[in-house]
Structures are given as structure tokens and as C-alpha cells.
Amino acid sequence: MALDRWIALIILMICMAYGYAAFFTLDVGLPPFMQRNAIWPSTFPKMLVVMAIGCALIILLGQGKGDEGAKEGDIDYRRLTDYKLGQALLLLAMMAGYALMLRPVGFLLSTVAFLTISAMVLGERKLQYLLPVTVLATGLVWYLVQQVLGIYLRPLPYFMGTGG
Amino acid sequence: MFEGIMIGLTTAFTFSNILMVIGGCLIGTFIGMLPGLGPMSIISIMIPVAITIGDPSAALILLAGVYYGAIFGGSTSSILINAPGVASTVATSFDGYPLARAGKAGKALTVAAISSFCGGSIGAVLLMIFAPALATVALLFHSSEYFALMVVGLSAIAAFAGTGQVAKALLMTLLGLIMATVGEGALFNMPRFTMGIMDLQSGFGFVTLAMAMFALPEALYLVLDPSRSNNETGGEIKDLRITRAEAKEIAPVIGRQSIQGFMIGVLPGAGATIASFLGYAVERNIASKEDQEKFGKGSLKGLAAPEAANNAACTGSFVPLLTLGIPGSGTTAILLGALIALNVNPGPRLMVDQPEIFWAVIISMYIGNLVLLILNLPLIPYIAKILAVPRNYLIPFILFFTMMGAYIGQNNATELLILVGLGICATVLRFADYPLAPLLIGFILGSMLEDNFARAMQLYDGLGFILDRPMTLGLLGIAAVLIILPSYRARRARLRAKGIADGD
Secondary structure, eight states: OOHHHHHHHHHHHHHHHHHHIIIIITTTTOOHHHHTSSOOTTHHHHHHHHHHHHHHHHHHHSOOOOOOOOOTTSOOGGGGGGSOHHHHHHHHHHHHHHHHHHHHHOHHHHHHHHHHHHHHHTTOOOHHHHHHHHHHHHHHHHHIIIIISOOOOOOSOGGGOOOO | OHHHHHHHHHHHTSHHHHHHHHHHHHHHHHHHHSTTOOHHHHHHHHHHHHHHHOOHHHHHHHHHHHHHHHHHHHHHHHHHHSOOSSGGGHHHHHHHHHHHHTTOHHHHHHHHHHHHHHHHHHHHHHHHHHHHHHHHHHTTOOHHHHHHHHHHHHHHHHHTTOTTOHHHHHHHHHHHHHHHTSEEOTTTOSEESOTTOGGGTTOOOHHHHHIIIIIHHHHHHHHHOGGGGOOOOOOOOOOOOOOHHHHHHHHHHHHHHHHHHHHHHHSTTOOHHHHHHHHHHHHHHHSOHHHHHHTTSSOHHHHHHHHHHHHHHHHHTHHHHHHHSOOSSHHHHHHHHHHHHTTOOOSHHHHHHOHHHHHHHHHHHHHHHHHIIIIIHHHHHHHGGGGGSOHHHHHHHHHHHHHHHHHHHHOOHHHHHHHHHHHHHHHHHHHTTOOSHHHHHHHHHHHHHHHHHHHHHHHHTSTTHHHHOHHHHHHHHHHHHHHHHHHHHHHHHHHHHHHHHHTO
């Protein structure tokens, strides 16, 4: 089964769960005065989910064009291991890590770490250029966001105060 | 109208707004030149900045400038290194890159800049004529017509996705609409489909979704396939002048393609990309025999046509956005999201209630086009140096700015995890050729669609409004035709192909 049909199947299952919620659980707590309305909170979702299930079934069961390989210049998912899959997964893990570290470690440290390690994951080895660039860029972005845009970013680790 | 132009002039010609135009164009050119970053990613990265500016006209001026700049920057990298940064400049590389290889890079850039300028300016004039007229008609619309109109817009976007793709595009649109119902709706004041997760109470963040759909997959593609960001620079750029004969040759092309591009841009679902390809194809077909030979080998006409068309189409796509509040493309959908975040409701009332925003944007389009021509043409040789930024530095920064955009909007680290999760989903969807723009457009239009539907339902106490209002019925009929016709034609084509393959 081609990837697009697998995706249609997954979307179909999401829609079924959503549809179950829309048809059976959403209206349970509806106050009586709202039940007299022509439209309920579940009306629109019900319409959507019926159409979405129909579409997903068309893709899933329809006689599509079949597997004809990736287009020129596009990435062929069947040969995913030929690409730099490891790097991509590592970078995604780095992003998740950054999300978890941002608050406790503070913006400055976590950002410098993220930018430096990501570049090294991609193959950069010249730390003498890399570190100054990331430190400078981090400082600049922090200054712009905190001072110019006025959005608070905790600059330092949690045990070193709030940093104003 | 002249009153409006005066309002626009006074708003646009403040020092800070002119800075916005110049800054937006420069940022757009810079980033648009980087391979793999399209206008949608750039604008979604810029949205948090625009929102914090606070003044809607200034923010929209900035974003519109970024949009033009991105298209212009995309054509520069198409010409110089045959790596279109933007889908709508792919057609530019057909003739632009051969010219650059023949040592005429300067000339090619000049032709591209002049064509873009003319396309954008003619588009802005047409916008000034068409938008007020359309807005007057749109003032007659009620909520039921709005509902029907949005359905038409969404169906058109799904239908234009190409043959055999309609079901996929439709499914993506519906998925976007479904995602829009998560969280607390304005009309009912009760949370829906949050699964008890507090962070979903206010629904999915629009900036997060935009980043996850466009910026993140593009960055991941760059990581996966290093050849997408090839860094060979195309030699020195000199001799930017064009001769009088050459100007005469491309003038009619620019004129035709500006108008055609604008018209295509107005249609929902057909944006700058389709306009540029169609412009190229049309010009090649109507060219004389010997001119036709040159297409693809460095024809100036073949370069001017897509450049004029894509800029005019960018301007044209502002017509449905500003007059109906319905975005015709992914980029204008992101602009719509930014406007809503700034408390502006685009639609026919915009011109009546907040004329300064409407006219300032139009006036700033002229300024933006002029800035691109005057500022960028002499600077191009220097700006092109950015093409040499090594990939190892480029990708971490793209990822970082993507995350900053999502984080600044919500100030919530969970948002970053949602971003990563949705980004992975979007990349997988892109692998399987599911179009992502319909999902975002559906998401942005979702709450408006439901609000108008609910209002119509309440007024008519049921679905009676569909039959009671002929315009609604007509629009819904158009939507049905838009969806059914391409699927029917694809089916017939498939059946015919099958017969040939079987041979009996």
C-alpha cells in the first residue's frame, strides 16, 4: 500500500474518533435553552466529519494512479535512507530538547547550545568561527526580542535570577 | 477614490511606514534568495514581529513588502544559480539561467527587475480599480452568502490542486476546518475536542501551524537532500544595461502578462506559480517562429513573461483578501491570519470602516515596487553574496527562527513541542504529495465559516436559507461544480487510458 493510502487510513481513524466525539459526547452537557437553537456546537463538526470520512474513503479505496515514483527534484520517501535521515532526526530531537530546556536553562545558554550543536550535527567543525557567530546572533536576537519588541525571555538559568 | 488615495498617501508616507516598506523588501529579498525558503515561510517567520508592531497598517505594509521582496529574491537565485527559492520563480529559471551562463547575468537581472516592477505597478493600478467595485457588491452579502462564498473559495482551492489531487486537497481542507473547531468557539463559549489538554483550550496557534506546515518541512528537506542548497555562485555580475531594441521587444510581453497575471491572481487557488507558468506558455505560443526557437535558451521574452506575471498575480491575490476577507493562496491566508491577530477584519467593511489600512497597503505597493527597483538593482551583486552562506550555518538558524516565531506568539514551551509534532506530520504529508496550503487556508477560514453558517442557521431557523436566498444557492452550486468537474474529468481520462492499455 502506498504512503498516501496509509495516510488516508490514519486520517480516517482520526476522523472516526473526532466523529464519535461530535455525535455522541459533545451534546451531553448541552444546557436545555441551547437545545432549542437551530445550530448546536456539534452541528458544524458533524457535517465536516461526514465529508472528511467520505474523502478519506475515496483516497483509500479509489483506483489512484498507483506508485509512479517521486517527481524530479522531490524527495522519494521510498529511498529515505539514501538521504541524510540521521541528521534530520537528530535535528528534530534537538528542537524538542530546546523546547524542554528553554525555560529551566534560560534563553541565552540554550540557544547558543542549540545553534552550535545543530551546526556540528550538520558537519561543521570550525568551532573558532562557529562559537562567536552563534553567541553574537543569540545576543542580538535576545536584545531585539526583549528590548525592542518588549517580550520577556528569561535570559539566564532559573537559579541565577530572572534577569530583569 | 481620490479621497481614499489621499488617505493612503498620508498614512503610507510617514517616516516609519516608509522604513517598513524598505525593511520588508530588503528582508524579503534576502531570505527569498535562500534556496528552500518560500514567501509563506518568510511571512510566517515575520508575523510575530509584525504583530508586536501593533499598528495594523504598518504591519500589513511590512508583510506586503516582505512578500514582494521574497518573489524578487527568488527570481535572483533562479537566474544566478538555477535554484529557485520560490515555486513561482521556477519559470524564471527556464530562460534566466541560460542567460546567466552566457555571461549576461546582469542583463537578465535588469530585465527581471523591470518586468517585476511593471507587473507589480500595473497590478496595483488594477487593484485600485477592481477592489472598490468588488467591495461595493460584497456589501450586499449576508452571512449566508458569506458562508457560500467561503465554500466556493475553499472548493476552488481544492479544485485547482491538479487532476487526481482533488480528493487529497479536499481532505486537507476538511482537516484544516476540523482543526479549527478545536478549542473554544466564539459562538458557543464551550471548549470542544480539547481532550482535556489545557494547552488546546484556545485552539491550535495559527503561527505555529503556519511554521509547521511550511517553514519546518522546507528546512527538513534541505537537511535531507544537501543538493537542494547548492552553493556555486554564478560568476561576476556586470553590465546591467539593456538596449532600446531589447526594451521594445519585451514591452508588449510585460503589458500582456501583467494583466493576465493579475486576473489569475484574483482567482482563488491560482496564485503566482500558476500565473508564471501560464504566462511563459502563452508567450511562447504566440511568439514568432524564430523567437520560439530562443525560448529556453535565453530568450528575454521568456524571462520577462513569468516575472511580470508572478508579480502582477501577487498583487491580484490581494483583491479577494481585502474585499471579501477570503484568501486565494497560502501566502494571503497567512496575511489574513496576521490581520485577524491585529484585530482587523478584512472584508467589504474594511474599506468603509478602516480606509486608511486599505489605501495605505495599495500605496505601499507602489513604494515597494519602486524600492525593489531602485534599491535592489545596484545592490544585487552584493546581496547575491548571501547565496554563499554555508548550509551548516543556514539550517540551524532557519530552525531557530521557526521556533522563535512559535514561541514569541504564545510564550509557551509546549507550543514548541506541538510545532515539532505538526512539522513531522507535515513533512510526511509532503512526502505523499498531499498539498499543505489547503489545510492552512481551511484552518484560517474555519471559524469564520462556522460563524457565518451559524448566523444564517439562526436567522432562518434551519437550513432554509439555502433555498430562500438564490445567490447562496447559486454559489453553492458553483462550489459543487468546481469539485465534481475535475474529478469527473480525471475519471474519464483514467478510463480512456485504461482502454488503451488493455488494447481490446
